[in-house]
Each structure stands twice: as C-alpha cells, then as structure tokens.
Amino acid sequence: MGEVAISIRGVSKIFRSGAARKTVEALKDINLDIYREEFLSIIGPSGCGKSTLLSIIAGLTEPSEGEIILKGGSNNSRRPNIGFVFQDPVLLPWKTVLENARFPLDIIGDRSKESLDNLAGLLEVAGLKGFESALPKELSGGMKQRVSIVRALSYNPEVLLMDEPFGALDALTRDKLNQVLLDIWNERKKTVVFITHGIDEAVFLSDRVVVMTPRPGKIHDVIEIGLPRPRTREVRESPDFLRYTKVLRDLLG
Amino acid sequence: MPSRAVQLEAQPPGPALNGNRRTLEGILTILLFILAIGGWKAYVVFKGVPEYLLPPPERVLDSLVELIVSGEVFKHLFVTLSEVIVGFVIGSIGGILAGYLLGRWRLVEEIFSPYILFAQTAPKIALIPLFVIWFGLGLTSKVVLIVSMTFFPVMVNTILGLRSIDTNVRNLLRILKATAWQRFISVELFASLPLIFAGLRLGMVQAVIGAIVAEWVSGKTGLGYLLVLGNMTYNSGLLIAAILLTTLLGIVTYMAVMAVENRVLYWHESKAKIGGQDV
Ligand SMILES: Nc1ncnc2c1ncn2[C@@H]1O[C@H](COP(=O)(O)OP(=O)(O)OP(=O)(O)O)[C@@H](O)[C@H]1O
C-alpha cells in the first residue's frame, strides 16, 4: 500500500436533535487510513452512520470528536479537491447535461481548453455523448446518475466520495455503471470512498471493504479484496469472488 | 415460446383515436353549454321569474352586445385591466424582492415575521376606505389595494421557494466552495422560480378581485363600476353581463401568467417533455 490520503482519527458523532434532547450516537471512535488511489468501500446496516462518516470526510458535518486529515492535494483554496456523488443525482433541472457536468468548472471559474476537453472525454466514457443538450427530465435514472459522476470528476479532484450512488438503480444498470466507474478509475486513478449496500458491488469494485457494526457505527472489520485487476466478468464469476462475498455476508450476518 | 403470445395485447391509443376522442369531448362540452342555457331559459319562462331577479339569457346577450357596439365595454375593460397590470407588476416585483431578502436572511425574517403575519392576514378589503382617504378616488387608491393583495402571496411563495432548495444541492455548493453571490445567481434564483410562479398565479387572481372590489367601492369606471350600475338600476341583464366580463378578465389574466410560466419553466418536471405529444 502506498501513502495515506485520508486519515480518520478517533472520529465520533453524536446527534442532538429535537426539543426532547434525544441524542443519537451515530459513530463511535472510527480510526481508518485510506490510501492514495485506493478504491475503498464501506458497507454496513442501515442507520449505522455511513452517510454521516462520508459527510464528515467531505467537511460537510463536524465530528463530535476526532479529526480528519486530508494529506497532500493542491492547497488552492478556490479549487475543491473532493468530488461528491450523492445517492440521488442532484442535478439542476434548468441546466442541460453539459451545463450540469460543467457546473463545478463554472463555479471555480475554469474555462481552460484542457478542462473542457477532459469533460468531453468523461461524457464520452460515461456514454452521454449525444445527450449534451438534453435536460435532466429527459434522462433515465441511470443517465442522471452518470451525469452526476461526470460532474464530480469534471474538476479532477483527487478524492471521490460516493454515497450509494447506484442504490436506486436496477441490477443491470448498476452492473454497467460499475464498469463505467472502474474504467474511469483505471484511467484517472483517484482515491475512492464508496458506500454501498451491495455486497457483490463492494467486492467487484474494491481494494478493501470496511464492514461497520449497527449503531453506534464502529469498524467491525476491514477485508482486503485480493482479486486481480482489471476486474472482468470472469473475475465476477470466479470461486474467489464468491468466497469474498460469503465472508462479507457472514460478517454482516 | 409461450411468453411471446402475450406480447402487445393492449396497444396504446393511436393519434387517430385520440383525435376522435377530442372531437367527442368538444361536442359534449358544447352540448352541455346549450343544455345549461336552455335550462335557464325554460326556468325563467315556465316559472315566470321577474326579470330583475333573473333575466332570460337573451337579455344578457343584448346587454353584452350593447356594451360592445357602443364601445363602452372597452373603456371599462381598459380601466380595470390597467389597474390590474400596474398593481400586479408592482406587487409581484415587491413580493419577489421582499421574499428574497426575508428568505436569505433568517434574522430579517424573524424580526419582521409578526408584522408580516399581521399584514398578511388583515383583510385588505377593509382598508379600502382608508386608501380612499389617503390616495383619493382615482387610480392610485385602487392600485395600492391591488399591490397589497398581490404582494403577500408572491412574497410567501418566494420565501418557500428559497427554503425548498434540496439539502444536497446546498451541500454540492459547499463542496464547490461557491460564494454567496454564486449560490444566488446560479441556483437560488432558478430553484425558487416554480414556487414564485405559483405565487404569481395566486397574486393575479387576487389582483383581479382587488380591482373589482376597489371599483365597486369608489369607481366611476371599470368592470366593478358596471356591476354596481347594473345593481343600482335593477338592470340584471347588465349585471350578469358584467359578471361574465369580470370572469373573462380573470381567466385571460391568469392564462397570461400561465403562458409566461410555461416559457420560463420549460425545464420543470411539471411541464410536458419537449417534443412530447401533450404540450
Ligand atoms: N442531521 C441529523 N440529525 C439527527 N440525527 C441524524 C442526522 N443525520 C443522521 N442522523 C442519525 O444518525 C444515524 C446514522 O445516519 P446515517 O444517515 O449516517 O446512516 P447510514 O448508515 O447512511 O444509513 P443508510 O444505509 O440507511 O443510508 C441514524 O440513526 C440517523 O437517524
């Protein structure tokens, strides 16, 4: 393993909500090093704090305790170095596919030919060529999610955080988008943190899979997936693949 | 394969079938109209209803024709329409601006909210006498009333529109380190439009009501004045004709807002897909 990209140190999160002063302990003492250019998945029961953890990594939520250290990266304050893909596509409905995908560049103020060419390339890899001027309402769910992935990659962030990006899609579309995601990852090597409920998906995509416990979320185990890359259909059908899914299924049991 | 046989049993209705259906619906609508008018006439004749209570339909038609031929109607329509347009434009621009100010700064909203609640729920019509004392019997007092009636629905909906922006859209903007100005100009402005238009539609209905009532109380011209005139002179034909004209004005102004909305919000889910059949 290479150098550490994200270091999660003793992170806990307690939500205080409502007038009843009820507290929810969402995360408890999470310690994890995520390596540069690693594909890491997080899997765990519903409500165990996965989204909360991702949101803390992204800096959208303050941890109650502990800290996140993002190593390296350009310290250009204008240029974000995190890309976030939400569970829903979160597209801006008045913008076309191209305008949505270009939105981060517009915000950053980057109109360089290099970035725009890169964007065109991403749209092509994602199978969105020819749909540049379509509106979100004219797209299928899978296409919308692809736009949101392209958008997250448009400014070439070093870290890509994905919160169940394919959760709402059917199995076929999901498999296809897994492949698209791996293609992009192979080509542009990013640190990916990927949250999912899908055991198959986690094994197929990841270098490591983090298994979390029910609330309060703790790290139950970290499984290294020693399957060869590139991950192909043969890999998916190999006995090793099945062994890994069984290990995870037992852990989640 | 057995599954093949089940295929394509139910075909979607083709365009021809759709067309036939439309024609039929049209015929039925017209038939219903004739029936209603016929029923009205029959009721008046057989029950011997006195004309000042309910005139026969042709009296109403006479009144309408007379209004149009003499050109009277255009004078009244013009006056009412100008009041509605001036009042609506001022009221809705004010409502949108105030909505943005209150929606963006919660503190401002919290400070103003009790007064807003008071002003919003106070029946504006009760203020007409005051407006007349302050602004006279002319155009100004009517416009002021219309502005006060348009302003609140537009403002409230603008605030709602700003508040309705998806949390994750806000998160995206935070991740991208967007400035307040960028957030406003690239997201908030557009995202609040659907609700703003809902407010504008309500505001337009209010504006027409406001104009009619204001003329009713203090007008020398306008559709509201026609209503009063018909009433005072026991000319029920004129009265009902004026009611019809008022309704027509309401429908036309409402449709005008809808037309603008359809152009501006073409991207919204509620609008038909581009190139789709039911545009
Ligand atoms: N803003 C909040 N205020 C109060 N409680 C919250 C908040 N966000 C999350 N929680 C609570 O924290 C716990 C973890 O939530 P989180 O969304 O991180 O779970 P998750 O693992 O992502 O679940 P899922 O797999 O269903 O998406 C839940 O019990 C939730 O109710």
Ligand SMILES: [Mg+2]
């Ligand atoms: Mg979640």
